[in-house]
Amino acid sequence: MISVFLETIIQAIGVILVSPLYSGILDKWKANVASRKGQSIFQPYFDIFKLLKKETTVSSNASSIFIYTPYVVFSTYIVISLVIPVVYPEPILLTPTVDFLGGALLFSLAGFLKIIEAMESGSNFVALGSARAASFSFLGESTLITVFFAVALITGTNNPYIEHEFAQIPQYYLALDHILATVAFFMLWLFETGKLPVESSGLAELGMIDDALIYEHSGKPLALLKWGGYMKQYLLGSVLLNVFLLPWGMQLGVLGAMEDIGIMFIKWLFLLFIALVIDTSLAKLRLFKVQDFLAVAFVLSITSLLLSVIQNA
Amino acid sequence: MDIGSWGEIYMNWFLKGLKKGIKTEKFPKTNPIDIAPWSTELNGSGNVNCPTKAIDNESWNSERCIYCRRCYPLYSPTGNIDIFKVNKKNNIFRRSFYVYPIDIGTCGGCNLELKLISSPQYDMTRFGIFFTNTPRHADALIIMGIMTEGMKEPLLNAYEAMPEPKLIIALGVCAISGGILGTGSQIKPDVIIPGCPPNPYTILKALIEAKGDKE
Amino acid sequence: MRRLIGQLGKFCLYSDTYFEGTCPHIENEEIANSPYGAFNFTYGPSAGGLFESVGIDINTFGEYIRNIKVNPNYKKREIRILDKSIEDAILYIERINAAFSASHVISFLSAIDKISESDIDSDVLNLRILQIEMERIRNNLFVIERLAESAGFQVPLYQLQYLIENVNRKIGKLFGHRYFFGVNSVRKININDPKVDFTGIEREFKTIYEDIIENRIFIDRLQGNGIIKDERSIGPAARAAGFYYDARIEDEFLPYKDFDFKISTYNSADAFGRLIVRSEEIFESLRIISQIKVKSKEYKIKVNDGEGIGRVESPSGDSAYFVKVNNGKVVNIDLLSPSSINIELFSKSMVKNIFTDFPFNWESFGIWISEVGVRFI
C-alpha cells in the first residue's frame, strides 16, 4: 500500500513541478532558431514565482467567481494528472476515478470553467477570445473524445493503462488506425496548447484565442492559469507519447517512478523537437482555416475508428 | 482550402534559422559594438545658445538635450551610454520583468528604438524582460512622448490598471521634460532614460538596472 | 499625366500644378443603420498590437468588419513653429515623424529652395537622395517585419529585426544620428563617417524575401486582404494597384534622373501586392545608393520672402510642404502627410474583411499617426 501511495505522490508532484520546464525548453529552442540567445529554460518558473507575489487588480464587473475559479481549474488539472499514464505506467491511487473518456470530459470542464470566469471580467477582448474558443470547441472536444476512443475500439477497454500496454505491441503500433489516431491527436495537441499553425502568443489582440482568456487576470489567479496551461500541455503531450507515439521504456516500482520522470524527459525532448520544427516553419493560419485544420483531425480520428472496427472485423 | 498548403511542413525556415546562428551580443558584459554618437553623453566647455537650455553655466543636462548639434564643436559626444537614472528598484522583477509601453505623444522614434531591444543583437528576453499587451500583466509602464490632451485619460487608466508593485519608466526627452515640443508625462517616473531617441544600448542597460540586477 | 495628390493647407495639390480650394474627398460610404446584434468594437488607443496610440472603431456583428473609423487625434500635438527662423523650424520638422524625418525635412528644404537662390551642387542633392533612399529601405523592412509579426512567423521576423538594426547602425555611423536628427540644415549636411558600405544588406534581404513569399500560409493571410484600386491612392498602395505614380520621377528638385532605377509596380492591389512592391523598392533603393559617392561641402543660400511648395516621395507616398517666409521667419506652413491619405485608403479597403485580417492590412499601408496628428501654431 505504501508503494502505491509513494508512486501517486511522485506522479502528482512530478506533473505539477516538471510541466513548466518543457514550455521553457521549447521557448528557448525557438529563440535559438530565431537567432537569439533566448530566455532561460526556467523562465516559466520565474514568471509564476513573481506573479504569486503580485497584487490582483480585478475589474469592477467581476465577483469572487472571477478570482477563485482559477483555483478550481488548477485543481481539475491535478485530478487529471492522477488518472492517465503521464509518469507511472501502472494505475496509481485514485486512478479509477475516471477513465479515458472521463479524462476528456474533465479537460472540457477545465476549458468551460476558464471561458465562463473570463467572461465575468466584462471586457470585449475577452468576449472576442471566448467566442472563438467556444466556436472551435465543437471540433476540439469531439476530436479529443473520438481519439480517446480510437484505441479503446482495438483493446476493448477504455482504460488508458491497458491501451498503454497494447500500443507497445509492434503489430498494433504499426496498424493504420493507430497511426491515423496518433496524427489526429498530434494535430489536436497543437490546437489545445496554442501552438502554430493554429495560434501564437504575439502581441496583436485581434488574433487572440486562448490568450484572451487570461487577458484580464493578474497576480495569483494569473499565475495559476498559466501553470494550468503548462500542466495541460504536459498532460496531453504525455498521453500522446505514452499511449500513441513512444509507449516503450517505462519502469515499475517506486524507484522506477523516479526513473520514469527522467524517461519522460527524454521522450518529451523528442516531442518538443517536432513541435519546434513546426513552430518555426509555419505562420499562423487564418481564423476560419483553423476550423479546416480541426476538421481534418476530426475526420482522421473517425476514419481510424472505422478502420479499427472494419479492419479486424 | 487545399489541404496541401499547410500539409507540406517543409523545414526550410527551421534550417535557415539554424544556419544563421545566434547573433546576440555579449553586452552589457562587453562594450557596445556600434553606437550612433549623437545619442550618448556630451561634454565640453564654453557657453552656447542651446534651444532647450540643456547647457547652462557649462554643464550638460541630459534630461533636456535633444541632440540638435548646435553646441558642436564646443561640446561633443563621448560615446558613454550610462546617461539614465534609476531612482527606484524592485528586485522581485530580477528574473521576470514584463513591461507595457504606452505612447502618449511620440514622433515614433522612441517606439522604434524600444522595439529594437527585442532584436537578436540586444535580445532583452535573455534578461527576463518581455513586452506584454495589457497593463494587468505588466510590472513596468514605459511612458513615451510629450503629454498630449487626448492621452491623459488612457495614461491614468493604464497606471491604475497595473497591479502593485510597479515601476514607471520615462523613455526619451519628450516624456522626461517635454524637449522642444511640449511638457513631460504627468506621472512622476521612477526611472528616466534620456535621449532623442535613446539608443537601444541605453534602454537595455536602464531596464536591466531597473529590474534589480547587480550591474 | 496629371494625378491628384491631396489637400495641402488651403491648396489642392496635383502632380504638376496646384489650385486653391478643396480636393474631391475619398468618400467612405456610410452604412447608416446598425442591424440587430451590431455594435462598435473599440480597438486602441493604447493596445499591444498597435505601434502608436490610435483610436479605431470597428462596427461589426461578430468577426465581420462592416465599417471602420480611424481617429488619429488621441496623440494630437501642437507644434509651435510659426514666427521661427528656418534653422529652428528644421528642428521641429525633424521631430514630427522620426521614421520619415529625412523626407519631411528635405521636402521642406525643397519648398524653401523654390523661394531662394543658392549655388547648391549635385553632391549635396545626391546626399539628400541618399538619406531618403536609406529611410525607404529601413521603413519598408520595418513594414515587412510587422507583417511577419502579425502572422507569428518567428524566424523571418527576427532576421528582419536583425537587418533593421544593421541598417540603423549604418545610418547612425554615416550621419551621426539614427533618425537623421540634426543632420540637415539650410547650409550644409553633417556627416559623421563617410566610409560606410551597404553591400551586405541586399544579399541578406534577398534570401529572406524569396522564402517569405514561398510560405503558403503567410501568403494566404495577405492575398485578397484590403483590396483598393483607386486612382487617388499614393505611394506603395498606388503602385501595388498598377498605377505608375512616384514623386521621384515627377519632381525636379532632386536629380533622380541621373540615376538608373525603375519604379516597381504590381497589380493585385492587396496587402500581398504592397509587400511585393515594398520589397522590390528596397532592391531599387540599394541600387541608387550604390551609385552615390558621399562628399559634403557648405554652400551659400539667400532665402527671400515668398511662398513655395516642395514634394518628395516618402516611404509611404508623397509628402509635401507649403511654406510662406517673411524676412527670414516662417509665417505660414502646411503639411500634406502621406499617412492622412493612406488612412482613408485603409478605411475604404478594410470593409468586408474579418477581424484577424486587420493587423495585416493596417501594417501593409505603413501608416504613421505621429505625422497625421499634428497642428502648426
Added chain:
Amino acid sequence: MIYFIYLLFILSIFLSIFEKKIGYALSAITSIIFVYYGITIGNIYGYFFIISGLVWLFSSIFSIFYDTYGRWLSPLFITSILGMAIALTARTYIEFLAGWEIMTIPAYAIIGLNRKLDSPAFIFMGFGELSTILIFAGFIYAYTTSNSFYFTALDTYIPLIVVTFGFMIKMGIFPFLVTEWLPIAHGNSPANASAILSATMTLVAAYGIVKMMLLSPDIPILGYILMGIGGFSIFFSALYAYISEHVKGLLAFSTIENNGAILSAIGVYMTYPTKTIAEFALDVIVTFAFAHSIAKTGLFMISGTVEGEALSKLKIIRNKLGEIGGILLASSMSGLLPNIGGVATWSLLESLFMEAYILHSTLSSISIITGSVIAMGEGFASAAMIKFISYTQVFKGITGKSAKITIFSIIGFVILILGSLSYLLFRNFIYGVPSLGIPNGFIIISEYSSGKIFGDISPFYVLILIVVFSLLTLGIFGKPKVRKTNTWNNGIKPREEYTAFAFANNIRLMLSKLLRTEIKGDSLETSTNIFWKVMYYIAKKYVSFSRRLARSYMNSSISWYIIYMILAFILITILVVIL
C-alpha cells in the same frame, strides 16, 4: 393511491382559480407525494415519476413568485400537470390518450392567451397534433392484436413503429423541430409554462416510447434508424441552439438536442447488442431524462428572471449565488463531469462505442458515426450554454437580489448532488477498487458482457477530489490581495459591449455553407430562418386549401357535419378491419 393524487391535483386547480399562491402550493405538495409514489414503484417507470414530480415541484414553487399573468395561468398550468400525471400512470390506452390531451390542450391555451399569436403559429401547433393521431392509430392497432385496452405484451412491432414516430413528433425530433421550438420561442410562453412544456411534456413522450418498447418484440432496424435520427438531430439542434438569439428559443433547441440523445439511447436498447448493454442503455435513458428535465427547468427559470427576449438586448439582475447556480446548470446541460449531465453524456458515449466494439462489423459504423456526431453536438451544446449563461448571468448587468434567483440556484446544487447520487440509477453496474483507494459501490462501470469492463467513472470522487484539491491549492497559495479597478479597454471607458449575436457569429460565418448564411447590406441571415420559411410556406398552402374546402363543404349545415362524421367513422373501421 394514484386516484388520491388526481383528486389533490383537481382540488388545486379549483383553488388556484380563486387564490393563485395556494393553488401552486398545493400542486407543489401533490408533486412531492407523486415523487414518493414514484419511489415506491421502484422500476424504470418509477424513475420517470420521480423526475416529473421534481420538475412540477420546482416549477410550482417558482410560479408562486413568478406568476403575474392574471387569473387564467395557474389553473391551466396545473391542469397540464394533471394531464401528465394521468398519462404517466395510465394503465390503458384510453387513459393514456386522455392524459395526453389534458396535457397538451392547456399548454397551448396558455401560449395562445399569453400573447396574440399570428395564425401560422397556431397552425404549427396543429402539426403537433399529428402526433396524437399517430399514437391513436398505434393504440388502435395494438388493441386489435391484443384485444385488450391494457398495456400488455404485444407480438407485432408495428404499433411500436407508429407510436414511436408519433412520440418523436412531440419530442420535436429533427424534421419536426419547429413544432417543439416554435410554441415556446415564438409564443413567448411564460417561463413556468415553458419549463413544464419543454421538460416534462417531452419526458412523457420518451416514457411512452420506453413503455411500448418494453412491451413489444425487438426490431434492430428501428433501433439503427432511431440512432441515426437521434445523432442527426443532436448535431443540428445543438448548432441552432448556439446561433439562436431568443432566450427561450435557445433552450427549446437544447431540449430537442437532449431528446435526440434520449432517442439514440433508445436506439441502442432496440438494437439489443447484448443483454448487459441493453440494460445499460435503459439506465442511460433514465439518467439523461433526469439530467435534462431538472436542469432545463432551472434554465427556464433563469430565462424567467431576465427582462426581454432577444439575448443581445436583455436587462439582467445578477448576483454571486445566481451565477454559481447558473454555471452548475449550464455545465450539466453541456455534459460536464461532476454533475449528472456529465454522467449521462459519459454513459451514452460508452454505450454507443461498446456496441460498436461488440458488433465489430460494418453495422457498427452507424454507432461510431452517431457517437462522433453526438460528441460534436456536445461541443455545440457547451458553446450554447456558455453563451446563454454569459448573457443572462455573467457578462454584464446590475447586481441585485431576487427571490427567483435563489430557486434556480437551489436547482443547480440539486443537479450537483444528483451527479454524485447517480449510482442509484446504475444499480447493477456498481463496482469498486479498494486497493486503489475507491471502496466498493463508488464506481459506475460500463461493461458489454458480465465481467468485461469497458470503462468506469465515479462522479462522487471527481467532485470530492476537485473540492479537496481546490481547497489545498487555496491553502498553499493563499488568497490574492484584490484591488477593484474598472475593466481595461485600451485606456478608455468601455462603451458598447460584445453582443450575443456577435458571440456566435463566427460559427455563422464558418459554417456558412451548412447554414446558408448570407450577408446582406444590413443583416445576416442563416438557415434557421430559411427552415422556418419552408414550414411557413407549407402552412400557408394548407391554410388556403382548408379555407377553400371549408367554404365549399362546411356550409354550417348540421346534416353535412353528420355525413362527415359517418364517413370518417366508416373509414376508420375499414382501416381497422384491413390491418
